[in-house]
Amino acid sequence: MTGGYPLLVADLIGVAVFAASGASAGVAKRLDLFGVAFVGFAAALGGGILRDVVIGATPPLAFADWRYAVTAVAAAVVVFWLHPALHRVRRTVLTLDAAGLGLFTVTGTLKAIEAGVPAVGACLVGMLTAIGGGLTRDLLTGEIPVVLQREIYAIVALGGAVVVAVLHRIGQAGVIPLAVAAVVMTVVRLIALRRRWSAPVAVP
Numbered sequence: 001m002t003g004g005y006p007l008l009v010a011d012l013i014g015v016a017v018f019a020a021s022g023a024s025a026g027v028a029k030r031l032d033l034f035g036v037a038f039v040g041f042a043a044a045l046g047g048g049i050l051r052d053v054v055i056g057a058t059p060p061l062a063f064a065d066w067r068y069a070v071t072a073v074a075a076a077v078v079v080f081w082l083h084p085a086l087h088r089v090r091r092t093v094l095t096l097d098a099a100g101l102g103l104f105t106v107t108g109t110l111k112a113i114e115a116g117v118p119a120v121g122a123c124l125v126g127m128l129t130a131i132g133g134g135l136t137r138d139l140l141t142g143e144i145p146v147v148l149q150r151e152i153y154a155i156v157a158l159g160g161a162v163v164v165a166v167l168h169r170i171g172q173a174g175v176i177p178l179a180v181a182a183v184v185m186t187v188v189r190l191i192a193l194r195r196r197w198s199a200p201v202a203v204p
Contacts (some may be wrong), residue, residue, distance in 0.1 A: 006175055007107060008200050011048070011061075014103035017046035019072040022137040023079035028093070029141050033080055039070065039140050040076025044100075047132025051108050054125055055115040071097075092194055097146075098135055102185035105130040105157045106178050109164040114165035119165045126161030127154060152192035154201060160185040 022043025026036035045062040058153035062068050108129025112122035131147045131154050138145040147154045165179050167173050191197075 007110060008067075010103055010178075011107045012067060014100055014107060015044045015048070015068055015071045016075040017096045017103065018047075018100035018133040019075035020079050020136075021093050021100055022133070023076035024083070024093040024096065025137050025143075026076075027080060027083045027162065033077070036080045036171065037073050037076045039137060042140055043133045044072035044075070045069070045133070046136035047104055047108065047129040047134075047200045048121070050132045051111060051125055051129040055112055055117055057111075057115065095190065098186045098189040098193075100133060101130045101135035101153070101157055102160065102182035102188055103159040104133065105185055106164055106182045109161040110168065110173065110178075113168055119169065123158060123161035123165050126164060127157040130154075130157035130160075132168045151199045153189070154162075155199065156185050156189050156192070 019040040023036045025043070026039040029035075030038065045060075048068070049060040049062050052058065052062075064199060071112035105126050109122050109126030111129075112125035113119070117125060134147045134153070135147055160181060163184075164173070164178065167177050167181065
């Protein structure tokens with residue numbers, strides 16, 4: 001999974017789940033159809049746009065490849081129309097967000113490596129790709145960004161990016177190892193939420 005079609009598929013799946021996460025947040029804030037679609041689009045593609053700008057891939061894929069925008073908007077619209085069937089919207093948002101975190105960490109780190117970014121920089125790019133969409137979603141819906149709070153979020157992305165970089169270095173960046181890495185990141189994020197793991201904060 002070092003490039004080509006498998007990476008594209010993984011990227012589009014990440015776009016869809018983050019768009020659904022953003023759209024669910026928009027539904028919870030009672031936005032109209034355009035608002036829900038816009039938040040979904042921004043949540044899905046914000047991190048990827050940041051990644052492409054950092055690695056010098058211009059114009060960003062969000063604007064250069066129609067499949068990204070269409071996937072994001074389509075996923076958001078589906079969530080808008082089907083939201084009555086989505087019980088416990090907040091739980092849905094958090095689950096989708098965790099899945100997007102894992103997928104975008106993998107694809108962001110790989111794309112940075114393939115662009116010639118050194119391993120440490122590629123890990124940072126992978127983390128930024130993963131947290132950029134959630135950061136944008138939270139800002140647009142008037143929430144304090146999760147990444148700035150005590151919850152284990154960016155740490156999971158950074159740790160996962162390191163794993164991806166190591167797998168690539170030892171020649172194990174195949175579909176299965178990377179899929180496992182994405183699933184592990186998703187599970188760790190969900191466990192952290194359930195058990196309320198948090199990073200230390202400054203004492204006033």
